[in-house]
Amino acid sequence: LGYDIPKTTSRISNLSGVLSWQPEEGKLELDSQQAVLNMKGYPKQVWTTLQGIFDWKHISSGLRLSVEHLLLIQPDMTLTGQGVFDNLSALGVDNARARVDFSGKHLEQWLNYLPRKLIKPKLYTWLTRDIKKINSGAGSIQFEGPVNSFPFDKQDGNFSITAHASGGELFINPQWMPIKDIDAYVRLNNRNLEFDLVHAELNSV
Numbered sequence: 001l002g003y004d005i006p007k008t009t010s011r012i013s014n015l016s017g018v019l020s021w022q023p024e025e026g027k028l029e030l031d032s033q034q035a036v037l038n039m040k041g042y043p044k045q046v047w048t049t050l051q052g053i054f055d056w057k058h059i060s061s062g063l064r065l066s067v068e069h070l071l072l073i074q075p076d077m078t079l080t081g082q083g084v085f086d087n088l089s090a091l092g093v094d095n096a097r098a099r100v101d102f103s104g105k106h107l108e109q110w111l112n113y114l115p116r117k118l119i120k121p122k123l124y125t126w127l128t129r130d131i132k133k134i135n136s137g138a139g140s141i142q143f144e145g146p147v148n149s150f151p152f153d154k155q156d157g158n159f160s161i162t163a164h165a166s167g168g169e170l171f172i173n174p175q176w177m178p179i180k181d182i183d184a185y186v187r188l189n190n191r192n193l194e195f196d197l198v199h200a201e202l203n204s205v
Contacts (some may be wrong), residue, residue, distance in 0.1 A: 001013075001015045001016070001075055002014070002015065002029045003015065006090060007110060009039075009040040010037065010038060010039045010040065011037075012035060012037045012038075012039045013035070013036045013038075014018065014032060014033075014034055014035050014036050015032045015035055015050070015165045016030070016031060016032050016033075016088075017029050017030035017031055017113050018174075019099065020031045020056050023179055024057060024058045025055070025056060025057035026027070026055065026056055026057075026116070027053075027054065027055040028052075028053075028054045028055075028058075029053050029054075030050060030051055030052045030054075030190050031051050031053070031054075032047075032049070032050040032051070033048065033049060033050075034046060034047070034048060035047045035050040038049060038123075039195070042112065042113065044075070045073050045188070047073060047075065048069060048073050048074050048075070049072070049073040050072055050073075050190050051069070051070070051071040052067065052069060052070040052071065053068040053069045053070075053084075054067055054070065054124070055064070055070070056088070061086060061087055061089045062086065062087035062088070062089070062094070063087065063089065064084065064085070064086050064087075064088070065084070065085040065093075066083075066084050066085075067081065067082050067083045067084070067085075067089050067098070068082060069082060070082065070100075072128050076104050076106050076109070077102065077103075077104035077105075077110070078102065078103050078104060078191070079102050080100070080101045080102075081097065081098065081099060081101070082099060082102040083096060083097055083098025083143075084096070084097045084098070085098075087188070090135060092147060092148075093147050094147065094148075095145065095147065096143055096144070096147055097143070097144045098117075098142070098143045098144075099140060099141070099142045100138070100141045101138075101140045101141075102134065102137075102138065102139060102140070102141070103136075103137070103139075104136070104137065105136045105137075105139035106133075106134070107134035107135075107136070107137045107165065108131055108132065108133050108134045110130050111131060114127060114128070118149060120152070120191075123193075127128065129142050130170055130171040130172075130173075130174070130175070131168070131169075131170045132169045132170060132171070132178065133167065133168060133169040133170075134165050134166075135166060135167025136165070136166050137163055137164060137165035137166065137168055138163065138164060139161060139162050139163025139164060140159065140160050140163070140184070141160070142157050142159070142161075142163055143157075143158070143179055144157055145157015147168050151191055152190045153190070153191070155190075158189070158190065159188075159189075159190050160187070160188060160189050160190075161186065161187070161188040162185075162187050162188075163184075163185070163186045164186070165182070165184045165202070166182070167181065167183075168180075168182030168183075168184065168185075168200075169181075169182065170182065177202060178180070179200050179201070179202050179203075180200070180201045181192070181199065181200060181201045182197070182199070182200045183198040183199040183200070184196060184197045184198055184200075185198070
């Protein structure tokens with residue numbers, strides 16, 4: 001099966017699984033091999049394994065989608081996740097509670113998928129241009145709150161990333177020598193980004 005993602009030019013295809021559908025609720029269990037995600041402006045993604053358990057039902061506040069289990073695997077990345085999305089409609093979703101755990105290598109390739117419209121321009125340019133390499137890393141991403149309020153400048157929700165990365169290389173600015181062999185812990189809370197540096201090499205020091 002294939003699916004065109006609403007309000008986007010994205011499509012996911014080569015899906016297989018079991019679907020149960022009733023007027024007020026349903027359940028989808030996916031167990032797919034070589035699933036393909038096409039997003040306009042981005043390289044095609046092929047996931048060697050895509051597994052998931054999703055159920056939805058109408059409650060008093062609207063349609064609720066629950067992701068009991070999600071597993072995505074490709075050679076450079078493994079993702080697991082779960083979450084609950086409330087008042088789901090063709091216009092989007094009102095509230096979400098979700099967590100994604102990841103581990104992978106060559107993580108610099110994923111920086112180009114950052115949501116450009118939600119990141120300050122200078123920070124986005126630095127992240128996508130001046131971070132040259134992240135050999136490996138692992139961590140978790142958590143989201144809780146009203147989706148339309150993201151990135152929660154009014155403190156009405158929480159978006160956080162905690163991760164450990166190694167084998168990094170970056171430029172603080174283009175006039176400096178690159179900092180190499182970086183080993184660091186990274187914490188992002190809404191718009192606040194912190195690094196705890198364990199090891200790095202600057203100009204052979």
